[in-house]
Structures are given as C-alpha cells and as structure tokens.
Ligand code: SF4
Ligand code: SF4
C-alpha cells in the first residue's frame with residue numbers, strides 16, 4: 001500500500017534533503033557517492049537540495065542524539081507533505097554501536113516516523129540505490145525475517161522409567177539409541 | 179582561450195565514455211572479501227552465546243526460556259557487519275554473506291531468530307559445563323535479555339541499580 005502511494009505521490013522526481021543528526025560521516029560520504037556520475041542517481045530524477053522546505057525525502061544518517069533530536073524534528077516538520085524518511089546506516093536504523101550511551105537517544109524513528117530502512121555501516125552506494133528503488137517500486141525487497149525452531153531434541157535422552165531388571169542385569173531398553 | 183579549454187573538456191569527456199553503472203538493472207561484481215549480512219545456520223549453532231557476548235553493537239540477544247530451550251535473536255537493525263560474531267563462533271555457524279541489498283520498509287524483516295535445544299546432562303537434566311571453548315567465551319549461567327525492548331539486561335550490580343529486572347537472577351560463579 002505504501003508502495004502504491006509512493007508511486008502515485010512521488011511519480012516524477014524526488015528531491016532529497018540530507019540530514020546528519022550525529023553520524024560519523026561514513027554514511028554521508030556514501031550518500032554523496034550515490035550522487036556522483038559513477039552511480040548517478042539523477043537517472044531516477046533524484047536531486048539533492050539544501051533545504052528541507054524544498055524536499056520530498058529526508059535521508060537520515062546517524063542516531064537521534066540528545067543534542068540534535070529537536071533540530072531533526074524541526075527539519076521534518078518543515079518538509080511539505082507528502083514526505084518520506086529514509087533511515088540510512090545502522091545508526092539511523094537502530095541507534096548504532098553506541099545506542100545505549102548517554103548522548104544517543106536511539107534510532108531516528110524515536111523522533112520522526114521512518115518509512116524505509118537501509119542498514120549497513122555504512123551501506124554500499126548500491127544498497128542505498130536499491131533502497132530507493134524499492135521505495136519507487138522499481139524492484140522488490142529481498143529480505144524476509146528468518147525464524148527457526150528446533151522441534152526435536154537433537155540428542156536422545158535417558159529415562160529411568162525405561163530401565164528394567166533382567167536377572168542380575170539392569171537393561172535399558174533404548175540403549176542402542178543413546 | 180576559453181573555447182579551447184571547453185573543447186579540451188569535451189575531448190576528455192568523450193575519451194572517458196560512459197562511466198555510470200546500470201545499477202539496479204545489472205549488478206556489479208562484489209569484492210571477494212566484502213562482508214554483508216551475517217547468516218545464522220541453525221543446524222550448526224550450539225547456542226553458546228559467544229556471538230552475543232562479543233558483538234560490539236550488542237545486537238544478538240539471548241533468552242533462556244527454561245533449562246533446555248534458548249532463544250537467540252539477531253535484530254539486524256544496528257549490525258555493523260563487522261564479522262566479529264563469525265570470527266568467534268566455535269562451530270562456524272555464522273557466515274558473512276555477500277548480501278547487501280537489504281533496503282526494506284519494515285525493520286523486522288532483517289531479524290533472525292533461533293530457538294534451540296541446549297544439550298543437557300542425561301543424568302541430572304541440567305546443562306553441563308562444556309569444554310574449554312565455551313569456557314573461553316565466558317557464558318556463565320542463565321541470560322534473560324529484554325527481547326521486547328531490544329536490549330541487554332546487565333547482571334552486574336554496578337549497572338542499573340534501581341532496575342527491578344536485575345536482581346532476581348543469581349549468576350553461577352565458579
Ligand atoms: S551507520 Fe556507521 S558509517 Fe553510518 S553514521 Fe553510523 S557509524 Fe557512521
Ligand atoms: S557482524 Fe558485528 S555487529 Fe553484526 S551481529 Fe556480528 S558481531 Fe554484531
């Protein structure tokens with residue numbers, strides 16, 4: 001549903017605003033790399049703008065920090081609706097390595113609603129393009145949660161109830177399985 | 179003068195040709211040692227929690243449901259793809275895959291959750307102390323990480339003195 005909405009609302013060009021709220025600059029470099037002729041994201045009509053008031057999409061890097069959360073929120077509110085937020089990098093997606101320290105509040109979704117996540121530290125430029133392509137409906141997402149549950153105890157167990165006396169010997173019935 | 183330099187520029191551009199990658203349509207080969215998302219092999223994992231203890235992002239959570247069942251949960255959201263979990267795993271149950279196309283609209287898509295039976299002593303039914311590899315990984319006693327809030331619960335008294343979840347578990351120190 002979100003994808004359909006995206007295709008409808010953001011059918012033409014996406015203007016992106018690049019907000020770093022306390023990352024290490026690794027993700028910023030990769031985002032700028034995406035805009036170079038080598039990866040050339042302007043093929044999809046994506047253009048970097050300098051003000052959130054001109055933007056359709058906010059690319060967030062870095063966790064929500066105690067010092068920058070307010071500014072991040074104001075930048076989000078300044079964007080005209082409809083708006084999309086991309087969390088780029090493991091800092092923005094999950095708070096990063098220092099997610100539980102004093103100055104880090106956590107992932108950016110604690111402060112502003114996030115629509116798409118691109119994990120990685122930093123994500124490859126291709127991964128960023130892929131995330132944008134998923135949002136634009138050009139490709140399908142590839143990830144799915146994995147859940148595994150062992151149903152049987154992998155080794156046989158010893159049950160005293162299966163012991164019985166046989167003359168002088170004590171016999172364990174399922175001995176060969178143990 | 180400027181016309182000449184413009185012409186030179188045109189020449190340079192023509193010589194370079196087209197450099198843009200046709201990315202989403204056609205992928206570029208990855209470098210051999212590229213580390214993508216770690217993938218857990220549940221059939222190999224013995225549940226020693228060495229990966230959880232060594233993850234710098236505290237990203238792998240462990241929850242012991244009872245003496246014999248342990249839940250291992252990889253969140254995927256703050257993983258830095260550092261490969262330390264794969265290095266430390268004694269059973270080589272974690273492989274750093276070359277997967278990087280992980281863009282998604284739901285962060286839960288990146289998680290992996292293993293629910294494992296732990297080997298217990300056939301006589302007493304309790305988990306027995308493993309050989310020295312497990313000893314090295316310093317997993318002692320039970321662990322009950324907070325799966326809902328996606329964080330560790332520290333057992334040491336120096337942390338979270340007021341937290342009620344802390345003091346109801348005794349650590350086996352031997
Ligand atoms: S995700 Fe990694 S590279 Fe990106 S800002 Fe955070 S620490 Fe830096
Ligand atoms: S790759 Fe690094 S950050 Fe990711 S789960 Fe393994 S140890 Fe943790």
Ligand code: SF4
Nearest residue numbers: 223224226227229267
């Ligand atoms: S270190 Fe390896 S064997 Fe131990 S719990 Fe992690 S994945 Fe399983």
